[in-house]
Amino acid sequence: MTAGTSIPKKRRVNRIQRFCIHDGPGIRTTVFTQGCTLRCWWCHNPDTKPRAHANSRLWEIDTLLDQLSTDERYWKQSHGGITVSGGEPLMQIRPMLAFLEQCGKRGWHRTIETAGAVPLTSIQQASKFIDLWLWDIKATDAARFTQGTQGDSQQVLNNLRWLLEQNQSNVIIRMPLINGFNAQRAAWEAIAHDLKRMPRTVPLFILPGHECGTTPADCPTSPRVDPLITQQACDNFIAHGIDANITW
């Protein structure tokens, strides 16, 4: 943070989840921040979308750090750390930067799960304080992306391009596979086309069996993707020379 700048000391958090093993290396403690810039109809954390929610709590950054530090011994033994998820962790950027900076001063490994739908300046500022990026690519076709998320796919791609131009950035792409949205070849082809034009290639993990919404109305189609289709998606990316994997 810039010297002399007033640093926000609070960040709204939806919940803290301990002993996570799918949110980065080792054992992680995951902080789910409140508020999201997208409106995915299949959202598996719908209560994190609004800027505030009955479940959320405004944490003093110092208190949050103290709370997280109780898990430090598990991180050390497993080469884990903290993961910030959401919602969109980079939405309230200034308190997030202060938080990530303090985590770094404590020697904690910092992973962030982001959909990347934020101003480029937020990505640029956060890049100084993040050890591993788990970057969601849901679709790259502009119309498909907007229809599913109400967001701008070009913003996400431009941000990812900048990040991948930074050779030191450690990035993994993750693609939630959603029936009725991106579980078909046209969506995979569009994503492969755009990923191959990035400054460098990074691993892609497909996340099938995505849970979504809270009522059937939130999920007009089945959230479960057939394992065969999941494998076809993976094979499709591999055929394009992309290091694709499935997180079963």
Ligand code: SF4
């Ligand atoms: S980006 Fe994630 S948290 Fe935000 S609406 Fe989409 S699925 Fe939900």
